[in-house]
Amino acid sequence: MANLSTLQPSALWQFFESICSIPHPSKHEEALATWICQWATEQKLDWQRDEVGNVIIRKAAAAGCEHLQTVVLQAHIDMVPQKGVSSSHNFETDPIETVIDGDWLKANDTTLGADNGIGMASCLAVLAADDIAHGPLEVLLTIDEEAGMTGAFGLQSGVLTGTILINTDSEQEGEIYMGCAGGIDANISFPITREPAQLPHAATITIGGLRGGHSGVDIHLGRGNANKLLARTLFALQQQGDIELVSFNGGSLRNAIPRDANAIVRCADLAALQQQLTTLEAIFRNELVVSEPNLSITLTETDDQQAVLNQASYTTFIQAMMATANGVMAMSQQIDGVTETSSNLGVVTTADDHIKVLCLIRSLIDSARLHTEQAISSTWLLAGASVEMSGCYPGWAPNPDSPVMGLVRQVYQQHFDDEPKIMVIHAGLECGLFKTSYPDLDMVSIGPTIKFPHSPDEKVQISSVANYWTLLVELLKAIPAK
Template structure:
């Protein structure tokens, strides 16, 4: 692990180094939450865990700031666990191995957890400070944001007294976020039938080398989706020679663009198959020459002896996969350059008698999200699958008249002699859910520059963290009176 002690602001980076040392992937963040509570006790800060496991820590105002409104600083505890194909990292027990590369901090072939670890570290640094000017502070650290927003869904009314909330989960310094997309999961289960194989050669087709990324903020970049490309590959191969499908598995998280996928098949001639796969690899590399320069499509012999799908099951699955909408459905007509509606065909897993498919649908507009839900459901229901929509979370509707947004805008201009961008993000910030329990709370989202979150290429710009910290602390100093 890189020594972060020389980086500035020192308190923030010290907390981030500790955060990296304690495993905290989604669903396994209890060790980090426990450490935070123990630290708060040592600092003689008032804290509590709510019924779902969120951590709330309170700090009195600094001297002379007792008259300011109470501000909620918010981050999520968990991180996305993604790693390279050859990495042996175990996110449940291994610390994140950090690497300083010029002005960037990254990890050793895994996600870094700067999403939202830098925001969480900044909240703790504010709590630890004895020289910052601020009114009453409430820090809200939620659980399971990346895998289902369980903490935000379970947040109860009455626990927080703050009138202003600053979410620290944005990923571009110099941008102020005042709204975000809502989303829903499409859980698809397709029953399959199997039979004894008729073709003599077993083989594994693998697509890899893709960049992946966040299925919200990176969805507009035109990156390849391994599940879609592999389904397309199977469809093309079926037209050229007889193949029998044994299994199809790709992706690992609904909110990460899948970087790799593999299918086990049977065929008559491995050499002929390899030639056809090589042609398709060349085709895909040509199509995605800019967004996916390292794409690979390979085939190798397999010793798999499992039964194959019947021809009817194989055709139904492959055609439904190819027909499933994926990527950007529409760009916003109100905000230039912002994705309005998208879908990510994130995870496919094969069992003996069924195949599971998981998609995440996002939209700034509820009716557009519903239309995409219906398109995906219609496709798979025609194929005979069961489709369940779950985990629906609302978008955060922009409020152009937000006082805290105007305040952050003013503070940014004063400190950086530049004009920030007021933005809406195509990702699932928790603010929309907080509005359920706290409808009158004024909210804004800021953060440092983080590139390629939800992928092993994730990195945070060190200099932007300093700018973010300056902005955050100056905002706290400028919070209006009660």
Template sequence: MGELSTLKPQQLWNFFETICSIPHPSKHEEQLATWICDWATQHDLCWQRDEVGNVIIKKPAASGFEHLKTVVLQAHIDMVPQKEVDSAHIFETDPIEPIIDGEWLTANKTTLGADNGIGMASCLAVLASTDIQHGPLEVLLTIDEEAGMTGAFGLQPGMLEGSILINTDSEQEGEVYMGCAGGVDTNISFPITRCTARTHKGLEIKVGGLRGGHSGVNIHLGRGNANKVLTRILCALQEQNLIELESFNGGSLRNAIPRDASAFIKCDEVLIVKRIVAELAQTIKSELRATDPDLTITVEQAEVTNEVLSFSSLQTFLLAIQATFNGVFAMSQEIDEVTETSSNLGVVATEQDSISVLCLVRSLLDSARFNLQQTIQGVWKLAGAEVVFSGAYPGWAPNNDSAVMALVRTTYEEVFQRKPEVMVIHAGLECGLFKTAYPNLDMVSIGPTIRFPHSPDEKVHIGSVDLYWQLLVKVLEAIPAK
């Protein structure tokens, strides 16, 4: 990890190194939040924690720049905990192990946490700086962004004084974001009945090696979803009445495209089952050869109990999950090459008396999001399941008249002699929720180039971090007067 201190900008990378050393997966950010507050105290910066645990730090303007508008720099504290199957990493206790790989920084078989750790490190680096000519600053570090946007939902009016907010959670250098998708969790509980197995031999069917990724940023890439792949295999076997199902489990987060899934089954015709799975595996691997070249589908002998789903429960469950929409539902009619509406079938988990399914539906349009969530609800209600929607958050509607967006665009062009792309992102930035408590905030989102967030392949382009930092500093120095 000491190698990070050789990268530029050094202060930003030093903070990121510290961030990596302190565990901070979603729901477990307290240790890192405490360190940040202690650091602020040591540097004579005023800070507070709000009722939900967000950290707010204030820094006075540099001498002579007190007349500038107050700017809020914003990042989220938590990271997505995803790891390779063979990794022994425990996110709640173990530090992230960054690895420099040429032009990129990645991690040892886990997510890196560049999303949004680089943005958080840049906020702290601005607070620590003595040579940036900035006006009054506020840094807002929210909790639990990845698992429910708890911090953004809980932010109350009156906590912030700034009129401009710069979100640091974007993931492509050279792009300036002025809008994002909203989303809602679709929580499905499908009741099952069990019976004694009529077949005798136990097998485990495993799907693995998929690339996964961010369910918003990467959803348009057509990557395989382990839950859908496994369902396809089970449906082919069930159609010939070859199997009984004890359990189906796949995915771990609603906002990560699932990379792994497994099912424990009972059967008698083991050779026939293995042949059908092998044949279908070749077909699926061929279909996904471009997006998921490392896909594996295996069948192994396993200990399986005699308590299996009844025939009716099995048939209804497989048909419903097969019919559940996953992927891009619609592309934007107004913005070229931008996903409008999508759904990620993120988690399937079997319990004794029910199977839970969790999808994350996203859309730039609240009406289109509602349409897709109702489509998914219709399938599962016909199947006899309970469907509950939770955690709905609004999209961030683009504002073509945004003064800060125009400022960032102009500053980028002046610094780099090229025009940035002004974009809308199909991911759930917190900006839409900030508008609820602070409707007059003028907001923009920028960041370095991060690839494959929400998966163990996550990596950040080292050179882009320096470019992002240069832009951030110049924007802060160009903020207009009050």
């Protein structure tokens, strides 16, 4: 692991180093939550765990700041577990191996967890500091943000007393976020009928080498979706000759653009199949020449003896996959350069008698999200599948008159002699859910520059962390009186 002790601000980086040493993927963040509570006890800070497992830590105002409004600093505990194909990393047992590369910190072929580990480390560093001017503080660390926002959904009214909430989950230093997209999961189960294989050769087709990324903040970059590319491949192969499908599996998380996918097939001639795949690889590479320079389609012979999908199941499944909405549906008509509505065909898994498909639909506009839900549902219902929509979370409606947003802008201008960008993010932040139980909270989201979250290419800009820390500390000093 990289030595982070020389980086500034040192307290923040020391906490991030500790966070990286304790496994904390979504659904498995208990060890880190326990460590945080033990640390709070050692610091003689008041803390509690709520019914769903969120950690709330309170710190009294610094001397002379008792008159300031109570601020809630908020981050989420979990991280997205994504790794390269050749990595043997176990996110449930292994620490994150960090690597310093110039002005960037990244991990060794895995996600880094800067999303939202840097924000969490900054919250703990503020709690640990005795030289920061601040009013009463409440630090809210939520669980399971990346896999379902369980902590935000479960936060009860009356737990927090703060009037201002600073979310630390944004990913571009110099930008202030005052709104975000809402989202919903489309859970699809397509029944399949199997029959004995007729073709002699079994092989695995793998789409790989893709960059992946965050299905919200990176969806507009035009990157390849491995599940869609594999569906196109299987569709083309079926049009060109005899092919049988045994299984289709791709992606691992609904909120990560899938980087790889594979299908076990049977064919009459492996050499002919390889030639067809070489042609398709060239087509895909030409289409994605900038966004996916390392795209590959590989064929590996196997001795798989499973029954295959009958041709009706194969045809209907692949046609539904081809028709499923994916990528950017619409750009915002109100905010230049911001995605309004999108869908990510994130995960496909094959069982004996059905294939499961999981999509994450996002939108800044509820009616546009509903339209995309209906389009995807209609596609799969016509195909004979069952469709369930779940995990709906609201967007965070922008408030251009937000006092704390104006304050952040003012503080940023004073300390960096520059005008910050006021933004709405297409990713899902927990702020919209907080509004449900705390409708009067004045909220804003800030953070350092994090590139390619939710992929093994994730990295955080070290210099931006220092700027983010300065902004956070100065903002706490400038909080108005009660």
